[in-house]
Amino acid sequence: MALLTVLHYPDPRLRIQAKPIAAVSVETRRLIADMLETMYAAPGIGLAATQVGVDQRVIVVDVSENNDESRAFVNPEILVRDGKEKMQEGCLSVPGVFEEVERAEHIRVRALDRDGKRVEFDADGLLAVCIQHEIDHLDGKLFVDYLSELKRRRIRKKLEREQREEHERSGAAAPAI
Ligand code: GNR
Ligand code: NI
Numbered sequence: 001m002a003l004l005t006v007l008h009y010p011d012p013r014l015r016i017q018a019k020p021i022a023a024v025s026v027e028t029r030r031l032i033a034d035m036l037e038t039m040y041a042a043p044g045i046g047l048a049a050t051q052v053g054v055d056q057r058v059i060v061v062d063v064s065e066n067n068d069e070s071r072a073f074v075n076p077e078i079l080v081r082d083g084k085e086k087m088q089e090g091c092l093s094v095p096g097v098f099e100e101v102e103r104a105e106h107i108r109v110r111a112l113d114r115d116g117k118r119v120e121f122d123a124d125g126l127l128a129v130c131i132q133h134e135i136d137h138l139d140g141k142l143f144v145d146y147l148s149e150l151k152r153r154r155i156r157k158k159l160e161r162e163q164r165e166e167h168e169r170s171g172a173a174a175p176a177i
Helices: 026-041 125-138 149-169
Strands: 046-048 058-061 071-089 099-112 118-124
Touching: 026 046, 026 058, 026 071, 046 125, 058 125, 071 125, 099 125, 118 125
Parallel strands: none
Antiparallel strands: 046 058, 058 071, 071 099, 099 118
């Protein structure tokens, strides 16, 4: 297993539309294992392949208390959306930012599991929010896209500054003035 690097907003790779997986393979299962390790280490309750620079439609989630209910979905699709719910969201690709987002309260999901078996199920609460957040990543969408332009711009500036400072701290040559 391996820890993967999580891309941070506004990295343009977070805007790539991920491609469906033709068949769940041993490589897919390796990606899932690495994504789960990365998600638990972060720690987070979900992770999309887009966030680790892989343009394939794979997500992992675990919304359990004890981090012992990992789920992986390949080519996930939302078949039905019902009701509305506001929840405070965060994102490993937008560190330190937490904002309310409105999403469907209940969803019906179709996907392949890590064995390539077709699954279909209903989700609500945190699981429904998390799955919608992860599928958005596969479509190049981030939770900050639901905020006002002003808020998003502030968040982008803050993260750009943090990434610049991190780059300087990690020993990059100072620009000659
Ligand atoms: O760890 C995460 N927590 C979270 C909280 C509320 C709504 C969505 C999430 S997903 C996030 C991990 C992440 O960035 N997944 O893409
Ligand atoms: Ni996220």
